[in-house]
Amino acid sequence: MSAPSLTFDNVSRWYGDTVALADVSFTLGPGVTGLLGHNGAGKSTALKLCAGFTRPSSGTVRVLGSDLSDSPEAYRRIGISHDRDAFWPFLTARAMVALCARLRGVADPDAAAARALAQVGLEDAADRRMRGFSHGMRQRVKLAQALAHDPELLLLDEPLNGLDPAQRRAVVELIHRLGDEGRTVLVSSHVLHEVERMAPRVLVLVNGHLVASGATTAIRELIADRPRVIRLEPATEGRALARELVGAGLVESVRFDDGALLVESGDIERFSRALAGVARDVGARLRRVEPVGDDLESVYAYLHERARGVGR
Amino acid sequence: MSVDAEIRDVRYSRYEGERRSRLAGVVSLARWGALRSLGARRGWKAKAVPITLTLLAIAPAIIVLGVRALFAEQSAIDLSDALPYSDYQAIIGVVILLFAAVTTPELLCPDRRDGTLALYFSTAVSRREYLAGRVLGAVVPLLLVTLVPLLVLFAGIMVFEEHPLGYLQDRWAELPRILAGGLILAAFYGLVGLAVASLTGRRAFAVGGYLLLLVAPSVVGGMLGEALGDDADWTQLLQLSVLPINFAASLFPDAEVPNSSWAWAAVYALVVGAAVITLLRRYGRGSDT
Amino acid sequence: MIGGAAVIAPVYRLTLRSLLDGRRTLALALLALVPVIPAVVFAAAGEIDPEIFWARLVQRLIIPTVAAFVAVVIGASAIGDERDDGTILYLLSTPQSRLGLVVTKVLASWTAAALLLTPPAVVAGLVTLGSEATPGRILWPLAGMLLACLCYCAVTAWLSTVSRRPVVIGVLYILLWEGSIATFAASADRLSIAAYGRVIAVEGVIDVNAPETAAPVALIVLAAVAAIAIRAAARRLTRSEMP
Numbered sequence: 141m142s143a144p145s146l147t148f149d150n151v152s153r154w155y156g157d158t159v160a161l162a163d164v165s166f167t168l169g170p171g172v173t174g175l176l177g178h179n180g181a182g183k184s185t186a187l188k189l190c191a192g193f194t195r196p197s198s199g200t201v202r203v204l205g206s207d208l209s210d211s212p213e214a215y216r217r218i219g220i221s222h223d224r225d226a227f228w229p230f231l232t233a234r235a236m237v238a239l240c241a242r243l244r245g246v247a248d249p250d251a252a253a254a255r256a257l258a259q260v261g262l263e264d265a266a267d268r269r270m271r272g273f274s275h276g277m278r279q280r281v282k283l284a285q286a287l288a289h290d291p292e293l294l295l296l297d298e299p300l301n302g303l304d305p306a307q308r309r310a311v312v313e314l315i316h317r318l319g320d321e322g323r324t325v326l327v328s329s330h331v332l333h334e335v336e337r338m339a340p341r342v343l344v345l346v347n348g349h350l351v352a353s354g355a356t357t358a359i360r361e362l363i364a365d366r367p368r369v370i371r372l373e374p375a376t377e378g379r380a381l382a383r384e385l386v387g388a389g390l391v392e393s394v395r396f397d398d399g400a401l402l403v404e405s406g407d408i409e410r411f412s413r414a415l416a417g418v419a420r421d422v423g424a425r426l427r428r429v430e431p432v433g434d435d436l437e438s439v440y441a442y443l444h445e446r447a448r449g450v451g452r
Numbered sequence: 453m454s455v456d457a458e459i460r461d462v463r464y465s466r467y468e469g470e471r472r473s474r475l476a477g478v479v480s481l482a483r484w485g486a487l488r489s490l491g492a493r494r495g496w497k498a499k500a501v502p503i504t505l506t507l508l509a510i511a512p513a514i515i516v517l518g519v520r521a522l523f524a525e526q527s528a529i530d531l532s533d534a535l536p537y538s539d540y541q542a543i544i545g546v547v548i549l550l551f552a553a554v555t556t557p558e559l560l561c562p563d564r565r566d567g568t569l570a571l572y573f574s575t576a577v578s579r580r581e582y583l584a585g586r587v588l589g590a591v592v593p594l595l596l597v598t599l600v601p602l603l604v605l606f607a608g609i610m611v612f613e614e615h616p617l618g619y620l621q622d623r624w625a626e627l628p629r630i631l632a633g634g635l636i637l638a639a640f641y642g643l644v645g646l647a648v649a650s651l652t653g654r655r656a657f658a659v660g661g662y663l664l665l666l667v668a669p670s671v672v673g674g675m676l677g678e679a680l681g682d683d684a685d686w687t688q689l690l691q692l693s694v695l696p697i698n699f700a701a702s703l704f705p706d707a708e709v710p711n712s713s714w715a716w717a718a719v720y721a722l723v724v725g726a727a728v729i730t731l732l733r734r735y736g737r738g739s740d741t
Numbered sequence: 742m743i744g745g746a747a748v749i750a751p752v753y754r755l756t757l758r759s760l761l762d763g764r765r766t767l768a769l770a771l772l773a774l775v776p777v778i779p780a781v782v783f784a785a786a787g788e789i790d791p792e793i794f795w796a797r798l799v800q801r802l803i804i805p806t807v808a809a810f811v812a813v814v815i816g817a818s819a820i821g822d823e824r825d826d827g828t829i830l831y832l833l834s835t836p837q838s839r840l841g842l843v844v845t846k847v848l849a850s851w852t853a854a855a856l857l858l859t860p861p862a863v864v865a866g867l868v869t870l871g872s873e874a875t876p877g878r879i880l881w882p883l884a885g886m887l888l889a890c891l892c893y894c895a896v897t898a899w900l901s902t903v904s905r906r907p908v909v910i911g912v913l914y915i916l917l918w919e920g921s922i923a924t925f926a927a928s929a930d931r932l933s934i935a936a937y938g939r940v941i942a943v944e945g946v947i948d949v950n951a952p953e954t955a956a957p958v959a960l961i962v963l964a965a966v967a968a969i970a971i972r973a974a975a976r977r978l979t980r981s982e983m984p
Contacts (some may be wrong), residue, residue, distance in 0.1 A: 226827030
């Protein structure tokens with residue numbers, strides 16, 4: 141296993157009396173990781189620390205093995221899309237991306253710029269001055285300049301901001317691809333279903349504290365003290381099925397929801413093994429069985445709720 | 453089933469209170485503009501500068517009155533000659549300039565920079581009303597340094613006279629002149645400051661540009677005055693930083709100011725007119741907001 | 742160039758273009774033209790020796806007021822503007838040395854200031870002196886002005902890394918310190934950038950209010966202050982919070 145791309149070691153950052161990040165530790169390797177948190181949770185601060193735009197008040201940040209403020213060399217391999225809407229109005233998109241590529245040591249900046257702009261869907265507008273660009277177009281130029289020099293590590297702060305649904309899908313696909321190519325990508329967002337599609341792993345920040353990290357499903361597994369909810373859609377004999385499940389002690393509660401059954405089970409293993417048999421005995425035909433609350437939305441809501449009051 | 457619980461309806465509701473006049477809107481803009489430019493709600497540093505400058509402006513009056521109070525019998529000085537009103541304004545000219553430089557940008561630049569200008573203009577406040585409110589908010593605080601010190605001096609002298617009411621009867625004609633002088637200065641420095649501030653959203657440029665606009669012609673005027681010989685009094689008209697002071701002084705009968713009052717009035721009207729036109733254009737329909 | 746940091750050509754072009762773009766440049770260009778006006782008036786109706794008037798024009802208007810203002814505003818914008826709107830992050834997230842970035846930006850702001858200030862100054866000199874114009878009488882003041890500008894640009898660039906209001910501080914410094922105090926207290930001249938510029942200028946024109954220092958010393962002082970300011974600014978860029 142190669143050295144991790146990004147390491148936070150007991151990092152805290154405070155501004156006077158306000159603590160933006162408290163004792164955060166994690167390591168990042170190749171693949172896409174989502175950085176989740178409500179507004180003010182510390183996502184932007186964390187990304188600024190990763191990007192070397194600020195220094196930790198305590199703890200250490202190591203990016204690609206080095207401390208960025210001491211050795212800016214590492215920036216050759218890092219691509220950053222920060223959250224500020226900043227641009228030089230008199231430059232064209234192509235000129236700006238080529239400039240950024242040139243400054244990062246790319247051998248053929250114009251070709252790299254053309255490639256990057258094509259990846260974000262701006263080939264047609266590449267030669268227009270950025271003064272006339274919409275917010276979404278500027279956002280994509282930011283993404284293009286982060287990609288142009290083929291970086292190993294990508295730090296993206298809300299990259300989908302301001303994009304319309306079609307563009308969002310395209311960028312989500314792009315990020316997914318980048319992760320598949322073996323790059324380390326850290327994406328911050330609070331649109332949970334998109335993070336779910338892009339990022340198999342997440343870091344969850346609440347009020348400056350890191351409350352969970354790892355694969356979404358694994359986090360879900362770890363939340364053991366909360367029963368799993370399963371949604372059953374029986375074509376027939378719904379009530380009978382419910383009666384049997386409760387009677388057999390396989391479920392803790394049953395709720396009817398528009399023809400479907402929502403059951404809560406403490407022991408999901410036992411339940412899954414026994415379900416088919418019970419259904420057959422009762423004569424119920426199951427059209428659909430799906431776990432509810434395994435999605436990122438619920439996990440996040442739960443974590444947030446649990447951590448409420450922490451850090452304030 | 454007793455009634456010891458209640459559920460409050462805290463949803464959106466309309467404003468059912470008193471609705472005030474448009475004038476109240478203008479006054480509110482003026483009041484809050486003035487208060488913020490003097491440092492309200494902005495921390496002690498923002499308050500320190502206007503307060504210091506005001507104290508500096510009143511200091512000469514206090515000193516003269518203090519001397520009078522402490523050395524009452526020894527001094528045979530006629531107080532009103534110790535510090536003639538026209539000279540007073542000249543002495544504190546720098547203070548007035550700095551006061552205007554520091555307070556006027558706060559009235560216009562933040563709104564332009566933060567984008568709240570568009571917000572204002574989407575309400576019932578018209579563009580002219582907004583400007584009128586801000587002009588008031590610039591000129592009235594300036595009276596603190598252009599008018600109040602002179603009034604303090606006048607009142608102080610009156611108090612120390614043997615017959616205060618007699619003094620007032622003799623010298624009451626000075627009050628309108630003091631008032632006029634104070635207004636002339638406040639209007640000039642305030643409007644020019646606002647005009648420069650309306651050209652940019654950045655306070656730093658407004659402050660620098662304002663000081664520069666008044667100082668550079670003064671330097672040029674001074675140099676030309678030296679170079680062109682004795683009958684080049686007109687170069688004094690170029691000294692924009694002290695233009696209103698000279699103008700106001702020329703209205704006092706005992707002042708010795710070159711150039712006639714009409715010449716001063718003409719240049720004054722020119723500069724103030726240019727400032728007003730700039731303001732109207734920068735805040736007119738179709739200008740960038 | 743300074744301590745091994747070379748000028749970064751793309752950043753130089755970008756900064757120069759960014760500084761000269763916009764309405765602010767127009768205002769500064771108009772300001773730079775101001776010295777021409779008294780020159781013309783003098784040429785038409787002046788009664789004193791042109792050499793003396795030109796000397797005064799250089800030492801009381803051009804160097805301490807006009808050039809100083811232009812250099813301060815441009816110098817503060819080179820880094821200050823980009824910090825304010827966030828574009829500096831694109832430049833900082835590159836392997837370019839911070840010292841190289843600051844050197845480049847200061848040189849770009851110096852170039853912009855020189856472009857705006859030199860033609861009107863030369864014109865003002867030629868108009869004022871008329872037939873008495875010699876290369877020495879024009880070039881020495883020009884040199885004094887340009888070297889003072891370099892120092893101003895460097896110092897305000899540093900100011901823009903330590904303060905959120907570098908222009909205000911710079912303007913107050915010029916008007917109050919260099920204007921009033923330096924005229925009254927001769928020893929305060931040691932701390933006045935414009936004064937050192939005047940020292941160089943009076944190699945070619947009559948001394949009006951320049952301090953009693955040798956020109957080479959003034960040159961060294963201006964260069965040293967600029968170098969220190971640039972180094973300090975580069976250090977601040979690595980240490981401070983962005984944006």
